Amino acid sequence: MQFEFKVLSLDAVPRALEKAVRYRLLNEPSEAESICLDALEVDPGNQEAITTLLLALTDQFDDGQTTVRRALETLSRLSNEYERRYYAGLIHERRAKAVLKNRAPRGGSRAYEWLRDAMTWYERAEAIRPENNDDAVLRWNACARLIMSDSHLAPGVEEPHEPLLSE
Numbered sequence: 723m724q725f726e727f728k729v730l731s732l733d734a735v736p737r738a739l740e741k742a743v744r745y746r747l748l749n750e751p752s753e754a755e756s757i758c759l760d761a762l763e764v765d766p767g768n769q770e771a772i773t774t775l776l777l778a779l780t781d782q783f784d785d786g787q788t789t790v791r792r793a794l795e796t797l798s799r800l801s802n803e804y805e806r807r808y809y810a811g812l813i814h815e816r817r818a819k820a821v822l823k824n825r826a827p828r829g830g831s832r833a834y835e836w837l838r839d840a841m842t843w844y845e846r847a848e849a850i851r852p853e854n855n856d857d858a859v860l861r862w863n864a865c866a867r868l869i870m871s872d873s874h875l876a877p878g879v880e881e882p883h884e885p886l887l888s889e
Contacts, residue, residue: 751781811843830874
């Protein structure tokens with residue numbers, strides 16, 4: 723069944739975004755996501771809506787890869803290069819934590835790779851950070867501490883294997 727969505731008034735967007743933040747705090751990220759999509763329908767360049775949407779998507783990473791892809795697509799809508807780099811790091815960091823939480827096979831090595839990618843993005847953000855903004859440094863340090871505190875977080879080791887067919 724298909725519905726035609728009702729359209730927010732442009733003046734209602736700030737209040738709607740306050741609600742989206744509240745829904746995230748209540749651990750209802752899909753509600754926050756829906757609100758952000760409504761806000762972006764009438765104000766496509768609204769950076770607060772894009773950022774909140776991105777965070778709501780990362781809150782749902784336990785649900786699978788589709789959300790990661792959507793978060794990376796949303797990232798490109800941010801207009802500030804520092805923000806794009808910082809939030810790219812955050813996407814990778816939160817994906818790593820979701821992998822760890824789900825205890826997937828080879829999860830430690832997969833999470834390690836996601837964390838190292840996050841750290842690379844945070845370093846890129848740090849290089850162009852605004853004055854007095856050390857958010858990327860704080861996130862980099864958090865990733866480093868997580869890796870150092872968990873012995874399961876290590877690079878994957880390629881295991882040698884025999885070819886299935888011999889000549």
